[in-house]
Amino acid sequence: MAKRLFLTAIVAGLLAVTLLPDRGLSQAADKVTLQLKWVTQAQFAGYYAAKAKGLYEAEKLDVTIRPGGPDIVPEQVVAGGGAQFGIDWLPSLLSARDQGAPLVNIGQVFAYSGMREIAFKSSGIKGAGDLKGRRVAVWFGGNEFELLATLEKHKIDRNKDVTLIQQPFDMNLLLQKKVDAAAAMTYNEYKQVLDAGVKPDDLVVIDFNKEGTAMLEDGIFAKADWIADARNKQVAARFLRASLKGWELCKDKPAECVEIVLKESPVLGREHQAWMMTEINKLVWGPPAPGSPLGKMDPAAFKQTADIALKFGVIKKPAGDGAYTLAIWELAQKK
Structure with missing residues (x-):
């Protein structure tokens, strides 16, 4: 009798384990x-x-x-x-x-978009329409299209009315005033310009979101x-x-x-x-x-x-x- 009860308990225990959800598999x-x-x-x-x-x-x-x-x-x-x-x-x-x-x-x-084109106010640039006749730096290889759309919006011919410059991934061309404007991400290169001692009030920032040309x-x-x-x-x-x-x-x-x-x-x-x-x-x-x-x-x-x-x-x-x-x-x- 005791042996039968023992076997019954084992079987019941095995059944209980079998009926439990497999937490390892279900929650992997x-x-x-x-x-x-x-x-x-x-x-x-x-x-x-x-x-x-x-x-x-x-x-x-x-x-x-x-x-x-x-x-x-x-x-x-x-x-x-x-x-x-x-x-x-x-x-x-x-x-x-x-x-x-x-x-x-x-x-x-x-x-x-965090992409901007920035210039020194001392250059005489007040907005995107003033880029005509200027040396404008931008990153090519897929980063230039917001600028190109903005130039077109302001009827500035990219081939005749502006000189586009291949921009390295730094802001030296702008800081050394070898270009009139340069590309900058709000969260990176813009900060690099400020870290170089430039004050925000000294800069003009062209925001492609406001221009309606952001991507x-x-x-x-x-x-x-x-x-x-x-x-x-x-x-x-x-x-x-x-x-x-x-x-x-x-x-x-x-x-x-x-x-x-x-x-x-x-x-x-x-x-x-x-x-x-x-x-x-x-x-x-x-x-x-x-x-x-x-x-x-x-x-x-x-x-x-x-x-x-x-x-x-x-x-x-x-x-x-x-x-x-x-x-x-x-x-x-x-x-």
């Missing part, structure tokens, strides 16, 4: 990789914050964040299967799609066929949801996000990263307040970017709405 984290467009800096603070503060982990994601660099093309990495998600400017994504890469924007993080910058993309899979679509939604929470954290606690970035890479230093964090938040959140919620593509901003890309040869065919999807963003809102 999905491993994904995010390919950045550039090196570790506050430009990508929202993603580093999402990882450091456990926001990805809370979504059952094991995320590897891979820094970029001058020889890394995020579109190539994602299209080749080296990462599930990538960060890049929209024109670069449109160009990759135009060449056959099966990629799609799943979340637009930056609502505004969308940092957005999240993935392979279209990868997110077509129902399970991957859920993974993408969880990734986007956690990433956007990371950006919300950086809006509310920018100093904390700066420390998170510095822990990953101290190269640029606290002062520069803090400046960058402040300026990046403006590109994400405004002012003015963006026309769409965080992460949701603004159709008007997309059209403006796509139209400029087509006009100046970034793409040969109209981009079409298939270049982005709202499905992942909508799915990310449901939890």
Whole structure:
């Protein structure tokens, strides 16, 4: 009798274990990789914050964040299967799609362009219309199109009315007054000019957002066929949801996000990263307040970017709405 009771207890115990949910399998984290467009800096603070503060982990994601660099093309990495998600400017994504890469924007993080053209007030330049007859520096290789669209808007012939100069990735040409105007990102090169002792009041800043010629910058993309899979679509939604929470954290606690970035890479230093964090938040959140919620593509901003890309040869065919999807963003809102 005692033996029978013992066996019964064992069987009951085994049944109980069998009926319990397999927590190891059901809660195993999905491993994904995010390919950045550039090196570790506050430009990508929202993603580093999402990882450091456990926001990805809370979504059952094991995320590897891979820094970029001058020889890394995020579109190539994602299209080749080296990462599930990538960060890049929209024109670069449109160009990759135009060449056959099966990629799609799943979340637009930056609502505004950080690209500016700046000049010394002493040059006599007061605005974009005064660039006629001037030596104007800009980064070529995909960064010049906002300037070209602005010149066209002001009826300045790029071939006859202005001398365009290939700009190195520094501000020496402007600081040495070898050019009349030069390109600068609000969160990087503009700060370099100020660090050289120039006062903001000494500068004229041409803002392409105000000119109506801005192009969308940092957005999240993935392979279209990868997110077509129902399970991957859920993974993408969880990734986007956690990433956007990371950006919300950086809006509310920018100093904390700066420390998170510095822990990953101290190269640029606290002062520069803090400046960058402040300026990046403006590109994400405004002012003015963006026309769409965080992460949701603004159709008007997309059209403006796509139209400029087509006009100046970034793409040969109209981009079409298939270049982005709202499905992942909508799915990310449901939890």
